[in-house]
Amino acid sequence: MSETPSDASLTEVLPKAPRPPKPPKAPKPPKGGPPAPGAQGPGHSYRESEPQPYAPPAPLAALDARNVTAWFGDHQVLDRVSLTMPAGVITSLIGPSGCGKSTFLRILNRMHELIPSASLAGEVLLDGDDIYDASRKLTDARKSIGMVFQKPNPFPAMSIYDNVIAGLKLTGTKADRDRRDYLVETSLIKAGLWKEVKDRLRAPGGGLSGGQQQRLCIARSLAVQPRVLLMDEPCSALDPTSTRVIEETMLELVHEVTIVIVTHNMQQAQRVSTQCAFFLASQGTPGAIVEHGDTEAMFSSPIDSRTFDYVNGRFG
Numbered sequence: 001m002s003e004t005p006s007d008a009s010l011t012e013v014l015p016k017a018p019r020p021p022k023p024p025k026a027p028k029p030p031k032g033g034p035p036a037p038g039a040q041g042p043g044h045s046y047r048e049s050e051p052q053p054y055a056p057p058a059p060l061a062a063l064d065a066r067n068v069t070a071w072f073g074d075h076q077v078l079d080r081v082s083l084t085m086p087a088g089v090i091t092s093l094i095g096p097s098g099c100g101k102s103t104f105l106r107i108l109n110r111m112h113e114l115i116p117s118a119s120l121a122g123e124v125l126l127d128g129d130d131i132y133d134a135s136r137k138l139t140d141a142r143k144s145i146g147m148v149f150q151k152p153n154p155f156p157a158m159s160i161y162d163n164v165i166a167g168l169k170l171t172g173t174k175a176d177r178d179r180r181d182y183l184v185e186t187s188l189i190k191a192g193l194w195k196e197v198k199d200r201l202r203a204p205g206g207g208l209s210g211g212q213q214q215r216l217c218i219a220r221s222l223a224v225q226p227r228v229l230l231m232d233e234p235c236s237a238l239d240p241t242s243t244r245v246i247e248e249t250m251l252e253l254v255h256e257v258t259i260v261i262v263t264h265n266m267q268q269a270q271r272v273s274t275q276c277a278f279f280l281a282s283q284g285t286p287g288a289i290v291e292h293g294d295t296e297a298m299f300s301s302p303i304d305s306r307t308f309d310y311v312n313g314r315f316g
Protein backbone atom coordinates (compact mmCIF):
# COMPACT_ATOMS: atom_id res chain seq x y z
CA MET A 1 0.00 0.00 0.00
CA SER A 2 1.34 3.41 -0.84
CA GLU A 3 0.20 6.53 0.90
CA THR A 4 0.09 10.03 -0.41
CA PRO A 5 0.13 12.64 2.33
CA SER A 6 -2.30 15.49 2.18
CA ASP A 7 -0.91 19.01 2.36
CA ALA A 8 -1.55 18.91 6.09
CA SER A 9 0.36 15.70 6.60
CA LEU A 10 3.28 17.05 4.59
CA THR A 11 3.62 19.58 7.37
CA GLU A 12 3.77 16.69 9.80
CA VAL A 13 6.35 15.03 7.62
CA LEU A 14 8.58 18.06 7.78
CA PRO A 15 8.14 19.47 11.28
CA LYS A 16 9.43 22.93 11.96
CA ALA A 17 12.97 22.85 13.22
CA PRO A 18 14.16 25.19 15.94
CA ARG A 19 15.66 28.36 14.51
CA PRO A 20 19.42 28.08 14.03
CA PRO A 21 21.43 30.38 16.28
CA LYS A 22 22.41 33.68 14.67
CA PRO A 23 26.04 33.79 13.55
CA PRO A 24 28.19 35.96 15.82
CA LYS A 25 28.81 39.46 14.57
CA ALA A 26 32.34 40.29 13.49
CA PRO A 27 34.05 42.36 16.17
CA LYS A 28 34.69 46.03 15.38
CA PRO A 29 38.33 46.96 14.75
CA PRO A 30 39.87 49.05 17.49
CA LYS A 31 40.18 52.68 16.40
CA GLY A 32 43.47 53.33 14.68
CA GLY A 33 44.64 49.76 15.18
CA PRO A 34 44.73 46.73 12.87
CA PRO A 35 41.41 45.09 12.00
CA ALA A 36 40.23 42.59 14.58
CA PRO A 37 40.08 38.95 13.48
CA GLY A 38 36.90 38.37 11.49
CA ALA A 39 36.36 42.06 10.71
CA GLN A 40 36.08 43.22 7.08
CA GLY A 41 39.21 44.96 5.79
CA PRO A 42 38.99 48.56 4.54
CA GLY A 43 39.01 47.61 0.85
CA HIS A 44 36.23 45.02 1.19
CA SER A 45 33.14 45.88 -0.85
CA TYR A 46 30.65 43.69 1.03
CA ARG A 47 27.01 44.79 0.87
CA GLU A 48 24.14 43.24 2.78
CA SER A 49 22.38 42.38 -0.49
CA GLU A 50 25.42 40.90 -2.21
CA PRO A 51 24.71 37.25 -3.12
CA GLN A 52 26.82 35.04 -0.94
CA PRO A 53 28.69 32.09 -2.44
CA TYR A 54 26.50 29.08 -1.85
CA ALA A 55 27.77 26.01 -0.13
CA PRO A 56 28.53 23.25 -2.63
CA PRO A 57 26.07 20.36 -2.58
CA ALA A 58 26.86 17.69 -0.02
CA PRO A 59 28.86 14.75 -1.40
CA LEU A 60 26.94 11.73 -2.63
CA ALA A 61 25.88 9.43 0.18
CA ALA A 62 25.08 5.74 0.43
CA LEU A 63 22.14 4.49 2.44
CA ASP A 64 22.56 1.27 4.35
CA ALA A 65 19.64 -0.61 5.94
CA ARG A 66 20.65 -3.25 8.46
CA ASN A 67 18.31 -5.88 9.82
CA VAL A 68 15.26 -3.69 9.45
CA THR A 69 12.17 -5.30 10.93
CA ALA A 70 8.83 -3.50 11.00
CA TRP A 71 5.45 -3.91 12.61
CA PHE A 72 2.01 -2.32 12.52
CA GLY A 73 0.70 -3.18 15.99
CA ASP A 74 1.58 -6.86 16.36
CA HIS A 75 1.49 -7.50 12.61
CA GLN A 76 5.08 -7.94 11.47
CA VAL A 77 5.45 -6.71 7.87
CA LEU A 78 9.24 -6.77 7.33
CA ASP A 79 11.78 -9.25 8.59
CA ARG A 80 15.46 -8.34 8.98
CA VAL A 81 15.87 -6.52 5.69
CA SER A 82 19.45 -5.53 4.94
CA LEU A 83 20.24 -3.56 1.81
CA THR A 84 22.99 -1.20 0.72
CA MET A 85 21.82 1.50 -1.65
CA PRO A 86 25.07 2.79 -3.13
CA ALA A 87 25.90 6.47 -3.51
CA GLY A 88 25.10 8.04 -6.88
CA VAL A 89 23.11 5.04 -8.05
CA ILE A 90 19.41 4.37 -8.67
CA THR A 91 18.24 1.35 -6.68
CA SER A 92 14.82 -0.06 -7.54
CA LEU A 93 12.65 -1.98 -5.07
CA ILE A 94 10.34 -4.44 -6.77
CA GLY A 95 7.94 -7.09 -5.54
CA PRO A 96 4.24 -7.99 -5.36
CA SER A 97 1.69 -5.79 -3.66
CA GLY A 98 1.79 -5.89 0.14
CA CYS A 99 5.35 -7.21 0.53
CA GLY A 100 6.47 -4.11 2.41
CA LYS A 101 8.29 -1.98 -0.20
CA SER A 102 6.57 1.27 0.76
CA THR A 103 6.98 0.52 4.45
CA PHE A 104 10.68 -0.05 3.89
CA LEU A 105 10.92 3.22 1.92
CA ARG A 106 9.18 5.13 4.71
CA ILE A 107 11.59 3.66 7.24
CA LEU A 108 14.46 5.09 5.19
CA ASN A 109 13.50 8.65 6.08
CA ARG A 110 11.75 8.14 9.40
CA MET A 111 8.22 8.51 8.07
CA HIS A 112 7.17 5.10 9.35
CA GLU A 113 7.20 6.37 12.91
CA LEU A 114 4.44 8.88 12.06
CA ILE A 115 1.93 6.03 11.98
CA PRO A 116 0.66 5.52 15.54
CA SER A 117 0.72 1.70 15.52
CA ALA A 118 4.08 1.47 13.72
CA SER A 119 7.32 0.25 15.24
CA LEU A 120 10.64 -0.99 13.94
CA ALA A 121 13.99 -2.50 14.79
CA GLY A 122 17.32 -2.29 13.00
CA GLU A 123 19.48 0.51 11.69
CA VAL A 124 19.49 2.89 8.74
CA LEU A 125 22.88 4.43 8.07
CA LEU A 126 23.30 7.53 5.93
CA ASP A 127 26.95 7.72 5.01
CA GLY A 128 27.69 5.58 8.07
CA ASP A 129 25.57 7.57 10.57
CA ASP A 130 22.43 5.96 12.00
CA ILE A 131 19.49 8.26 11.23
CA TYR A 132 17.66 6.74 14.22
CA ASP A 133 20.43 7.54 16.67
CA ALA A 134 18.94 9.33 19.69
CA SER A 135 21.29 12.27 19.18
CA ARG A 136 20.07 12.87 15.61
CA LYS A 137 17.22 15.25 14.91
CA LEU A 138 14.21 13.99 12.98
CA THR A 139 14.34 17.06 10.73
CA ASP A 140 17.93 16.25 9.76
CA ALA A 141 16.84 12.88 8.41
CA ARG A 142 13.93 14.43 6.51
CA LYS A 143 16.16 17.14 5.05
CA SER A 144 18.86 14.73 3.97
CA ILE A 145 16.47 12.11 2.66
CA GLY A 146 13.63 13.52 0.57
CA MET A 147 10.54 11.73 -0.67
CA VAL A 148 8.35 11.91 -3.75
CA PHE A 149 4.99 10.14 -3.62
CA GLN A 150 2.87 8.14 -6.00
CA LYS A 151 0.33 10.91 -6.55
CA PRO A 152 1.72 14.39 -7.20
CA ASN A 153 0.90 16.49 -4.14
CA PRO A 154 1.82 20.12 -4.74
CA PHE A 155 0.05 22.78 -2.68
CA PRO A 156 -2.57 23.53 -5.37
CA ALA A 157 -3.34 27.18 -4.54
CA MET A 158 0.27 28.09 -3.80
CA SER A 159 2.39 29.56 -6.60
CA ILE A 160 4.92 27.41 -8.44
CA TYR A 161 7.68 29.52 -6.87
CA ASP A 162 6.35 29.06 -3.34
CA ASN A 163 5.75 25.36 -3.89
CA VAL A 164 9.44 24.86 -4.69
CA ILE A 165 10.59 26.61 -1.52
CA ALA A 166 7.85 25.19 0.73
CA GLY A 167 10.27 22.66 2.18
CA LEU A 168 12.64 25.38 3.35
CA LYS A 169 10.07 26.80 5.76
CA LEU A 170 8.97 23.37 6.86
CA THR A 171 12.53 22.34 7.68
CA GLY A 172 13.37 25.68 9.29
CA THR A 173 15.99 26.46 6.63
CA LYS A 174 16.71 30.19 6.35
CA ALA A 175 17.27 31.69 2.92
CA ASP A 176 17.36 35.31 1.76
CA ARG A 177 15.64 36.46 -1.45
CA ASP A 178 18.66 35.82 -3.68
CA ARG A 179 19.10 32.39 -2.21
CA ARG A 180 15.42 31.54 -2.71
CA ASP A 181 15.53 32.69 -6.34
CA TYR A 182 18.65 30.61 -6.86
CA LEU A 183 17.08 27.51 -5.31
CA VAL A 184 13.85 27.89 -7.27
CA GLU A 185 15.67 28.19 -10.58
CA THR A 186 18.24 25.45 -10.00
CA SER A 187 15.69 23.02 -8.52
CA LEU A 188 13.28 23.54 -11.42
CA ILE A 189 16.13 23.10 -13.91
CA LYS A 190 17.20 19.86 -12.24
CA ALA A 191 13.60 18.62 -12.16
CA GLY A 192 13.34 19.35 -15.90
CA LEU A 193 10.54 21.90 -15.45
CA TRP A 194 12.23 25.31 -15.66
CA LYS A 195 11.70 25.96 -19.37
CA GLU A 196 7.99 25.19 -19.09
CA VAL A 197 7.29 27.41 -16.08
CA LYS A 198 9.93 30.14 -15.94
CA ASP A 199 7.49 32.76 -17.25
CA ARG A 200 4.70 31.85 -14.85
CA LEU A 201 6.37 31.23 -11.53
CA ARG A 202 3.56 33.09 -9.72
CA ALA A 203 0.83 30.89 -11.24
CA PRO A 204 -0.71 28.26 -8.94
CA GLY A 205 0.98 24.85 -8.82
CA GLY A 206 -2.42 23.19 -9.14
CA GLY A 207 -2.72 24.55 -12.71
CA LEU A 208 0.05 22.31 -14.03
CA SER A 209 -0.48 18.95 -15.73
CA GLY A 210 -0.03 15.77 -13.68
CA GLY A 211 3.48 15.15 -15.03
CA GLN A 212 4.46 18.78 -14.45
CA GLN A 213 3.06 18.59 -10.90
CA GLN A 214 5.18 15.53 -10.22
CA ARG A 215 8.28 17.37 -11.49
CA LEU A 216 7.27 20.31 -9.29
CA CYS A 217 7.21 17.92 -6.32
CA ILE A 218 10.66 16.67 -7.32
CA ALA A 219 11.86 20.30 -7.45
CA ARG A 220 10.35 20.89 -3.99
CA SER A 221 12.30 17.92 -2.64
CA LEU A 222 15.51 19.09 -4.33
CA ALA A 223 15.27 22.63 -2.94
CA VAL A 224 16.26 21.42 0.54
CA GLN A 225 19.30 19.76 -1.09
CA PRO A 226 18.77 16.18 0.00
CA ARG A 227 21.49 13.58 -0.31
CA VAL A 228 19.01 10.81 -1.06
CA LEU A 229 15.69 10.95 -2.91
CA LEU A 230 13.11 8.25 -2.22
CA MET A 231 10.44 7.82 -4.90
CA ASP A 232 7.36 5.70 -4.24
CA GLU A 233 5.91 4.69 -7.61
CA PRO A 234 6.43 8.25 -8.90
CA CYS A 235 5.05 7.54 -12.39
CA SER A 236 2.10 5.31 -11.62
CA ALA A 237 -0.36 8.20 -12.04
CA LEU A 238 1.29 9.51 -15.21
CA ASP A 239 0.96 8.94 -18.95
CA PRO A 240 3.85 7.35 -20.91
CA THR A 241 5.25 10.71 -22.11
CA SER A 242 5.35 12.20 -18.60
CA THR A 243 6.79 8.92 -17.34
CA ARG A 244 9.62 9.17 -19.86
CA VAL A 245 10.36 12.77 -18.80
CA ILE A 246 10.49 11.77 -15.12
CA GLU A 247 12.77 8.83 -15.93
CA GLU A 248 15.11 11.14 -17.88
CA THR A 249 15.05 13.54 -14.93
CA MET A 250 16.02 10.71 -12.56
CA LEU A 251 18.92 9.70 -14.77
CA GLU A 252 20.19 13.30 -14.72
CA LEU A 253 19.66 13.71 -10.97
CA VAL A 254 21.50 10.61 -9.93
CA HIS A 255 24.81 12.36 -10.55
CA GLU A 256 24.14 14.44 -7.46
CA VAL A 257 21.60 12.56 -5.36
CA THR A 258 21.29 8.87 -4.54
CA ILE A 259 17.87 7.56 -5.64
CA VAL A 260 15.72 4.71 -4.34
CA ILE A 261 12.54 3.98 -6.31
CA VAL A 262 9.64 1.63 -5.66
CA THR A 263 8.13 0.51 -8.94
CA HIS A 264 5.70 -2.10 -10.21
CA ASN A 265 6.88 -1.44 -13.73
CA MET A 266 9.53 -4.00 -14.62
CA GLN A 267 10.55 -2.08 -17.74
CA GLN A 268 11.01 1.02 -15.66
CA ALA A 269 13.20 -0.81 -13.15
CA GLN A 270 15.39 -1.97 -16.03
CA ARG A 271 15.45 1.43 -17.74
CA VAL A 272 16.45 3.50 -14.75
CA SER A 273 18.08 1.39 -12.05
CA THR A 274 21.51 -0.18 -11.88
CA GLN A 275 20.78 -1.94 -8.57
CA CYS A 276 17.59 -3.82 -7.75
CA ALA A 277 16.08 -5.59 -4.75
CA PHE A 278 13.24 -8.10 -4.99
CA PHE A 279 10.93 -8.17 -1.94
CA LEU A 280 8.50 -10.97 -1.21
CA ALA A 281 6.08 -11.82 1.60
CA SER A 282 5.09 -15.38 0.92
CA GLN A 283 1.95 -16.87 2.46
CA GLY A 284 1.42 -14.48 5.32
CA THR A 285 5.07 -14.21 6.31
CA PRO A 286 6.65 -10.76 6.72
CA GLY A 287 8.31 -9.17 3.70
CA ALA A 288 11.96 -9.98 3.11
CA ILE A 289 14.48 -9.53 0.33
CA VAL A 290 14.77 -12.65 -1.82
CA GLU A 291 17.53 -11.34 -4.04
CA HIS A 292 19.33 -8.11 -4.77
CA GLY A 293 22.17 -6.91 -6.91
CA ASP A 294 22.89 -5.68 -10.39
CA THR A 295 19.58 -4.95 -12.18
CA GLU A 296 20.66 -6.38 -15.50
CA ALA A 297 21.75 -9.63 -13.89
CA MET A 298 18.57 -9.84 -11.78
CA PHE A 299 16.47 -9.68 -14.95
CA SER A 300 18.63 -11.75 -17.28
CA SER A 301 19.93 -14.45 -14.95
CA PRO A 302 18.33 -14.31 -11.49
CA ILE A 303 19.69 -16.72 -8.91
CA ASP A 304 16.37 -17.47 -7.19
CA SER A 305 13.54 -19.11 -9.13
CA ARG A 306 11.02 -16.82 -7.40
CA THR A 307 12.84 -13.78 -8.80
CA PHE A 308 12.77 -15.39 -12.24
CA ASP A 309 9.04 -15.97 -11.97
CA TYR A 310 8.34 -12.45 -10.76
CA VAL A 311 10.43 -10.54 -13.29
CA ASN A 312 8.91 -12.66 -16.03
CA GLY A 313 5.39 -11.79 -14.92
CA ARG A 314 4.49 -15.25 -13.63
CA PHE A 315 3.02 -13.87 -10.40
CA GLY A 316 2.30 -10.62 -8.58
Ligand SMILES: Nc1ncnc2c1ncn2[C@@H]1O[C@H](COP(=O)(O)OP(=O)(O)OP(=O)(O)O)[C@@H](O)[C@H]1O
Binds near residue numbers: 072077096098104
Ligand atom coordinates in the same frame (compact mmCIF):
# COMPACT_ATOMS: atom_id res chain seq x y z
N1 LIG B 1 -0.75 2.29 7.99
C1 LIG B 1 -0.80 0.97 8.05
N2 LIG B 1 -1.41 0.36 9.08
C2 LIG B 1 -1.49 -0.99 9.17
N3 LIG B 1 -0.94 -1.83 8.25
C3 LIG B 1 -0.31 -1.27 7.20
C4 LIG B 1 -0.21 0.14 7.05
N4 LIG B 1 0.49 0.38 5.91
C5 LIG B 1 0.81 -0.81 5.37
N5 LIG B 1 0.32 -1.81 6.15
C6 LIG B 1 0.48 -3.24 5.90
O1 LIG B 1 1.85 -3.52 5.76
C7 LIG B 1 2.07 -4.48 4.74
C8 LIG B 1 3.05 -3.93 3.72
O2 LIG B 1 2.43 -2.83 3.06
P1 LIG B 1 3.24 -1.91 2.05
O3 LIG B 1 2.33 -0.80 1.63
O4 LIG B 1 4.51 -1.52 2.66
O5 LIG B 1 3.50 -2.92 0.86
P2 LIG B 1 3.92 -2.61 -0.64
O6 LIG B 1 4.82 -3.71 -1.05
O7 LIG B 1 4.44 -1.24 -0.75
O8 LIG B 1 2.55 -2.71 -1.41
P3 LIG B 1 2.08 -1.98 -2.76
O9 LIG B 1 3.01 -2.47 -3.81
O10 LIG B 1 0.68 -2.46 -2.95
O11 LIG B 1 2.16 -0.50 -2.53
C9 LIG B 1 0.70 -4.83 4.17
O12 LIG B 1 0.26 -6.00 4.81
C10 LIG B 1 -0.14 -3.65 4.56
O13 LIG B 1 -1.48 -4.02 4.72
